Amino acid sequence: MMSRLDPAEIEQTKLLANALDRASTACFTVGIATPLAGYAYSLAVFSTLSTLRMTVTLTAWFLGAIALHYRARRILRRLA
Secondary structure, three states, X not given: OOOOOOHHHHHHHHHHHHHHHHHHHHHHHHHHHHHHHHHHOOOHHHHOOOHXXXXXXXXXXXXXXXXXXXXXXXXXXOOO
């Protein structure tokens, strides 16, 4: 089914989807890559966390990143 959006609405939709996808990348960087790097380099704030707490936190950030990325894909699918 072809969308009936005018060119400005199409560009706004793309902009929204891109913003959500960048937010998912930021969630991954802030919530997963940074703590893992801190843990790997034995920074005090990360090395004192329990394994369970670290696992729960990483999982929550990862699921948030996936949810934002999936939402962006769904938004773009409306343009097809």
